[in-house]
Amino acid sequence: MEQKSFVRQADLGDINDIIKINRQCLPENYSFDFFYRIITDFGFACVIAEQDDQVVGYLLCRIERPFSSFLGMNPVKGHVISIAVLPKYRRQGLGVEIMKYGMKKMIEQKISSVYLEVRVSNIAAVEMYKKLGYYIKKEHKEYYRDGESAFVMEWGKREENEDTFSDLSSQ
Numbered sequence: 211m212e213q214k215s216f217v218r219q220a221d222l223g224d225i226n227d228i229i230k231i232n233r234q235c236l237p238e239n240y241s242f243d244f245f246y247r248i249i250t251d252f253g254f255a256c257v258i259a260e261q262d263d264q265v266v267g268y269l270l271c272r273i274e275r276p277f278s279s280f281l282g283m284n285p286v287k288g289h290v291i292s293i294a295v296l297p298k299y300r301r302q303g304l305g306v307e308i309m310k311y312g313m314k315k316m317i318e319q320k321i322s323s324v325y326l327e328v329r330v331s332n333i334a335a336v337e338m339y340k341k342l343g344y345y346i347k348k349e350h351k352e353y354y355r356d357g358e359s360a361f362v363m364e365w366g367k368r369e370e371n372e373d374t375f376s377d378l379s380s381q
């Protein structure tokens with residue numbers, strides 16, 4: 211019988227599982243060291259979904275704090291680096307759940323917005339991000355190695371996102 215899923219903060223012991231899911235689900239793959247660095251520095255905003263006694267999904271985020279943000283010029287931003295859920299566990303709400311967990315953690319760091327890049331053909335991901343209140347900010351032509359373009363999508367504390375924001379802040 212299928213077990214209930216749960217979501218938690220990622221730690222360094224999850225890296226091998228994350229790498230396995232990343233390679234299975236996405237063409238954008240990273241080295242062990244890259245994952246190690248992200249989780250060491252921003253583990254509070256990196257998330258794991260577990261079900262059936264295994265890791266079935268992950269989210270990696272980082273906070274980008276430009277030097278000029280200390281002078282009050284450029285705002286601190288959250289960046290969604292990578293997210294994936296194993297095919298068997300999709301369409302159960304896990305993608306949204308791990309995104310909300312990561313966004314809540316980034317909001318606690320006083321970010322003013324969150325951005326991400328997504329392949330223009332990736333309807334599932336684009337729809338999920340829209341559901342979370344992200345909008346397409348611009349198209350980055352030939353962003354990926356294979357020549358595909360990316361949408362840069364952004365979520366900000368704008369009026370129309372007040373509901374998502376208070377929803378996340380009160381969890």
Ligand SMILES: CC(C)(COP(=O)(O)OP(=O)(O)OC[C@H]1O[C@@H](n2cnc3c(N)ncnc32)[C@H](O)[C@@H]1OP(=O)(O)O)[C@@H](O)C(=O)NCCC(=O)NCCS
Pocket residue numbers: 235236292293294295296299300301302303304305306307327328329332333334335337338339341
């Ligand atoms: C994108 C991804 C993480 C979504 O995970 P998920 O657990 O299936 O997402 P959810 O179940 O929370 O779905 C949330 C919403 O996203 C949209 N969505 C998800 N899959 C979809 C699909 N195949 N087609 C259209 N919309 C889809 C729907 O609006 C869905 O809400 P609904 O089920 O109420 O209609 C998953 O499809 C995945 O791992 N894809 C491969 C990796 C990837 O593309 N990552 C993103 C890189 S930018």
